[in-house]
Amino acid sequence: MTPIDDDAPPLDPAESLALIERERHNLGRDLAPDPRLMFWPWGIAWLAGFTLFFLRFGPDGRVFVNLPEWLPLVALALLMVAAGITTGIAGSKVSRRVTGPSTRQGAMYGISWSIAFTAFSILFSQFSDLLPEDKAGLLWAGGMVALTGALHMAGGAVWNDRELFALGAWTSVINIAGILIGPGWHALIVAVAGGGGMIVAGLIGWLRLR
Incomplete structure (x- = not known):
């Protein structure tokens, strides 16, 4: 007689653990927002917005x-608003399925x-008028x-997310380097290394989920 499911022999402990781990991974992937939607909009905003600052205020x-003169600031602000809306929608879709x-x-x-x-x-608005224009821009x-960078590291610590913590640390390091080098170069460094770092982080996170 052909055995039915109830007659199937139980899995050995190793197979059971592998099955549990596989299901945990699948559940985590289904409940996690797409890293590309969480990082790429901000990476693109930084890459495009700060590049405009470098080209105009080198x-x-x-x-x-x-x-x-108004274009880089307006473009960066609009790009960041669009990034915030995109990541907000992506995050809300996941949060509706999770409670607790x-x-x-x-x-x-x-x-x-x-x-x-x-x-x-x-x-910053209280002090920026007291500084030369290039120094005020660097302050902001x-x-x-x-x-x-600090909030990314804090988020990585809260959720035990090494990739997010590493992104925050990287952002902080390149920001310090840009500040020390000075106005103009700071915008270029943040655009390429900061925005590019977010794009790479989104790609790595997506590959890990896959």
Whole structure:
């Protein structure tokens, strides 16, 4: 008589552990947002936006491309708003399927970003008029990138995510290098190494999920 499922012999311990690990991996992949949607929009925003800053406000006041002065800032702001909307939608699709402490952690982490960037913006606006234009630009860009790196490292520590922590550390290191080299070069370094780093992080995360 052909055995039915109930008559099948039980798996040995090794096969059982392998099956459990495989199902855990599949569940984690289904519940995790696509890393490309979480990192690529920000990487593209930094790459394009800070490149415009470099072309218009280059080192030692050099103008590589005679763009309107308002264009780099407006372009970067619009790109970052679009990135925020994209990652917000991608994250909300996942959070609707998950409840419990992890959902609260994600919400508190997102609120931390909003409050921290608002506080830094208010602080910098009080002092930027007292600085030369190139130094004021470096204050804003360097401060915001520093905050991004710190929050990425904090997120990596909260969720035990080594890739996110490494991205935050990388962002912090290249930001320090750009600040030390000076205005103009900072924008180029953040565009290429910062934006490019986010694009690479999204690709690595996607390959790991696959």
